[in-house]
Amino acid sequence: MRLPRHAPRTAALLAAATFALASFAQVLPQHSKSTSLGVVTCASSLCHGAVSPWKDSDILQNEYVTWSRVDKHATRAYAVLSSERSRAIAKNLGMKEPPDRARLCLDCHAFDPPPALRGARFKLEDGVSCEACHGPAGDWIERHAAAGATHADNVAHGLYPLDDPVAQAKLCLSCHFGDSERFVTHRMMGAGHPRMSFELDTFAATQPAHYVIDADWHRRKGEWDPVRVWAIGQALAAERILDVLLDPRRSRDGLFPELVVFDCNACHHPMSDARWTPRLGTSPGHIRLNDANLLMLRAIVRRVMDGDAAEGFVHRSLALRRAVSGDGGDAGEALRAMREELDGVVRAISAHRFTPSDLRAMLASLVEEGLAGGYHDYAGAEQATMAIASLLDYLARHGLLRDVRAANGALDRLYAAVKDDERYRPERFRDALGALRTEVLR
Ligand code: HEC
Ligand code: HEC
Numbered sequence: 001m002r003l004p005r006h007a008p009r010t011a012a013l014l015a016a017a018t019f020a021l022a023s024f025a026q027v028l029p030q031h032s033k034s035t036s037l038g039v040v041t042c043a044s045s046l047c048h049g050a051v052s053p054w055k056d057s058d059i060l061q062n063e064y065v066t067w068s069r070v071d072k073h074a075t076r077a078y079a080v081l082s083s084e085r086s087r088a089i090a091k092n093l094g095m096k097e098p099p100d101r102a103r104l105c106l107d108c109h110a111f112d113p114p115p116a117l118r119g120a121r122f123k124l125e126d127g128v129s130c131e132a133c134h135g136p137a138g139d140w141i142e143r144h145a146a147a148g149a150t151h152a153d154n155v156a157h158g159l160y161p162l163d164d165p166v167a168q169a170k171l172c173l174s175c176h177f178g179d180s181e182r183f184v185t186h187r188m189m190g191a192g193h194p195r196m197s198f199e200l201d202t203f204a205a206t207q208p209a210h211y212v213i214d215a216d217w218h219r220r221k222g223e224w225d226p227v228r229v230w231a232i233g234q235a236l237a238a239e240r241i242l243d244v245l246l247d248p249r250r251s252r253d254g255l256f257p258e259l260v261v262f263d264c265n266a267c268h269h270p271m272s273d274a275r276w277t278p279r280l281g282t283s284p285g286h287i288r289l290n291d292a293n294l295l296m297l298r299a300i301v302r303r304v305m306d307g308d309a310a311e312g313f314v315h316r317s318l319a320l321r322r323a324v325s326g327d328g329g330d331a332g333e334a335l336r337a338m339r340e341e342l343d344g345v346v347r348a349i350s351a352h353r354f355t356p357s358d359l360r361a362m363l364a365s366l367v368e369e370g371l372a373g374g375y376h377d378y379a380g381a382e383q384a385t386m387a388i389a390s391l392l393d394y395l396a397r398h399g400l401l402r403d404v405r406a407a408n409g410a411l412d413r414l415y416a417a418v419k420d421d422e423r424y425r426p427e428r429f430r431d432a433l434g435a436l437r438t439e440v441l442r
């Protein structure tokens, strides 16, 4: 499994402004009651289908071209369902329909609204279409292009508020991890579906973005702090994982719990390659929860919550890992307590203005955690790499790194160490972190 490379990003500001949590009540595009009109409706050259960006426009207007040529949501997501691999997955699962006609697959690999809500030009073949992310356009298409249209008015008529990081994270994670309706189970992975990995800020950059967050974006839509986006992405991903274990429909498969929320390599490695260390916090021979997101959140809460609350969170996240592994405490209680606490963590992150000293402190704490052996499991190392890349990127763009070339070199070594989950060696990752500390944090 390949980790997306950190792509160059558009200019981002650590601007300060108030932030509203209006989106908590937003419905995802898949639940909208509006009609979907199809990509062709967005794609005229006077709208979003220009060949190159327009000079005098607030938006690029070539969004369609970017999406249709380089974005995998258009070029691969649906087409891949006709591949040999997808047919093998369907066969292994005993599916009756071919994958490009089965809801199970279409729910994530295309936009799949109920037939009654498909307009005349709607096409399933469009894959993960504009409307899969921006919401069905039936009720806002005309007004959003009229003179004087505002973003707030569009949102009031059903445009999904992707400018709100919580709403954006919810949407991306609903396909890139799953939610109560669409979900890639361990059974599906056993049948051949790839492992899923996601980090909001990194994936938003590598999509690649068909928008530029600049001064006029801020004027129209408010502030955008990529560090906050990363942090919110971590909290929401942790929530989704706990939701699986708390959902009676999804938490059990025969005698066993749903296995995708556990560290894959806890089970998938040769017996001769003994991996247990006391540092893991669970006793030998136990399966570990994939709590990579909680590991990242430990570095985050120390900056966004007061001392006691942050230490309480750290304590409860470690207790949760032990309880889920059967190393003490009631797992159900620990899960429910952490799930409740995470909503408060999202609110604290949303209200926090990240300063350069927060970034440096979080970077240092991620590195120290790793040097102490905290990224023994691959998933933790993978999330830490994406986080460190994001933090270094912001520090570099704000002129806060002494030696950008040395930082890039150190980052390349980290990427090399997590390139292949099956060949992951914790010692190699630790060495790469040590070099990064010497070159960047000293
Ligand atoms: C919960 C959403 C979800 C469901 C359900 C789902 N997938 Fe996927 N699938 C994804 C995502 C997201 C990726 C991309 C993973 C990545 O690259 O990080 C993916 C990747 C894949 C790939 C590899 C893609 C490539 O470009 O090589 C194949 C093949 C695939 N899925 C087939 C299927 C089939 C067949 C089904 C139905 C049996 C299915 N998927 C159901 C979300 C889903
Ligand atoms: C995978 C999800 C996704 C898909 C698919 C997608 N977008 Fe976007 N789009 C985003 C995100 C995220 C943003 C940034 C948030 C914002 O500006 O509201 C955005 C922003 C935009 C903007 C606003 C830029 C600005 O400066 O305000 C336009 C216009 C846009 N997209 C058009 C399109 C069109 C047209 C398509 C289809 C050809 C499309 N998008 C497909 C996620 C998506």
Ligand code: HEC
Binding pocket: 004, 072, 073, 076, 077, 078, 080, 107, 108, 109, 110, 111, 128, 132, 133, 168, 171, 172, 173, 174, 175, 176, 200, 203, 204, 205, 206, 207
């Ligand atoms: C409707 C489901 C859906 C939504 C919503 C969605 N994605 Fe995806 N995304 C997919 C699928 C399916 C793929 C796999 C495409 C393939 O490779 O076949 C994918 C692939 C990607 C890739 C390429 C990954 C790789 O391995 O190269 C990136 C980056 C990405 N998505 C980012 C995002 C972001 C950011 C958002 C939210 C703004 C988002 N996606 C929302 C379904 C979705």
Ligand code: HEC
Binding pocket: 186, 189, 190, 191, 192, 194, 195, 196, 259, 260, 261, 262, 263, 264, 265, 266, 267, 268, 287
């Ligand atoms: C609790 C142990 C456990 C965990 C955790 C686990 N798996 Fe598995 N996995 C298994 C078992 C058991 C099988 C069935 C092996 C067989 O059929 O020989 C399996 C089968 C598979 C297969 C098919 C391999 C084959 O030989 O057919 C894949 C792929 C897979 N798992 C991926 C994953 C991924 C990805 C994760 C993490 C998200 C994961 N597994 C987590 C135990 C686990």
